[in-house]
Amino acid sequence: MNPSQSLWFRLVRAARLAPADARDVAAPSGFSTRVAALAFASADASFSSMLARLSWRALTVAALVMAVTVAANFKPLLSSLDRDADTALNDPVGEWLNLS
Secondary structure, eight states, X not given: OOHHHHHHHHHHHHHHHSOOOOSOOXXXXXXXXXXXXXXXXXXXXXXXXXXXXXXXXXXXXXXXXXXXXXXXXXXXXXXXXXXXXXXXXXXHHHXXXXXX
């Protein structure tokens, strides 16, 4: 038997020998009624909840439109970045100083 199992059995034995808990563990009066009433309460169809639900949908649509746009313009974007890199490497002042 490995040490962790023997420790476990010692703990179980000690728990069985411990005196029973005599405290009152019942819920306060009316607690179950309040919990049931809250669980079955109809959700408000308020403007704020509707706006929150629609905003998540709008965010999803916007993310999809963004992904399609980036995918459609990926090749022109790369060529534009290459042209910008070429122009960034041109140093007219350095070229002019090399000539003189």
